[in-house]
Amino acid sequence: MGTTRLAALAGHFGRDVERALLKLDALIAKARDDGIDLLVLPDACLGGYISDLRSPDPDELPPALAADGSELQAIARMAGSMTVCIGYTELCDGVRYNTAACVTGDGILGSHRKVHQPAGESLAYAAGDAFTAFDTPVGRMGMLIDYDKTFPEAARTLALDGARIISVLSAWPASVTDRAERLAQDRQSRLFDLYDSARAAENQVVLVSSNQTGIQGGLRFLGQAKVVGPGGDVLARTGVKGGLAVADLDVDYEIDRARKVLRHLEERRLDTYRSLLEEGRP
Structure with missing residues (x-):
């Protein structure tokens, strides 16, 4: 397939959707001019994230948008031939989801509703129920939304479905219980980086990780966007x-090279993972 230019954004996006669209128009145009093939934007780009992770105010929730609404259609037009992943609050049949969409000028190629919900997030969003890979101009890929990457099974499911690139869109804050004076020293900062490298290395895939920056209510976001190779190298x-x-990165070459001797997906021992296979086990 040749070299692919992969990019992940660290940036701040709040409640104002129209302002976000103006900001994204300029940002996506610049990325396209710079030859970027895949641009991964943060979770909650359109409308921002909740302001309190433990007890979100029902009157201060992000605006909810339809998957087929004008906002995502606008992002698709901006994307053109580029592949763009973006996060937003989706409204479907009266239910709100924390959702990521992957678009090009042809429309939505794939979507993911966040499955794993930390703290009080379930008070603001319903949970998704699947991890599914899909085909794009940059290859087969899948998406996760912040806390999803804490769980090895999530990225592994995408890799087993053929994803060679995993985009992780985050609105990942500093610790809400034990905050450090400097973000770089916060324990969530260390975990954010650790999960990115671990999920890439254990599945031998490329991982493109975005994140919000700045402050939303009582949350301060970490930034730390990155591109990680299939050996876990940043x-x-x-x-x-x-x-x-x-x-x-020549994605296929690097993944094939990483899997030349050690092939993690093929060398699993399913017969030994009994607790994972026995339904209902804690």
Whole structure:
């Protein structure tokens, strides 16, 4: 397939959807001019994330948008030939989901509703129920939304479905119980990076990880967008402030090279993972 230019954004997006669309129009146009093939934007780009992770105010929730609404249609037009992953609050049959959509100028190629919900997030969103890979111009890929990447089974399910790129869209804050003075020293900062590298290495895939920055209510987001190779090596990253992590990579070559001797997906021992296979076990 040749070299693919992969990019992950660290940036701040709040409640104002129209303002976000204007910001994204300029950002996506710049990325397209820079030859980026895959742009992964943060979770909750359109309308922002909840302001309190433990007890979200029902009167202060992000605006909910339809998957076939004008907002995602606008993002698709901006994307053109580029593949863009973006997060938003989806409204479907009166139910709200924390959702990621992957679009090009042809429309929505794939979507993912966040499955794993930390703390009080279930008070603001319903949970998704599936991890599914899909085909894109940059290859077969899948998406996760922040807390999903804490669970190895989530990324593994996508890899087993053929995903060679996993996009992780986050609105990942610093610790809400034991906050450090500096974001770089916060324990959630360490975990955010650890999960990115671990999920890439254990599945021998490329992982493109975005995140929100700045403050939303009582939450302060970590940034730390990055592109991770199939050996868990960080190829490009941002700091805690806004920025774009960009890496040029022959995805198929690097994954095939990583799997040349050790092939994690093929060498699993399903007969030994009894507790994972026995329904109802804690």
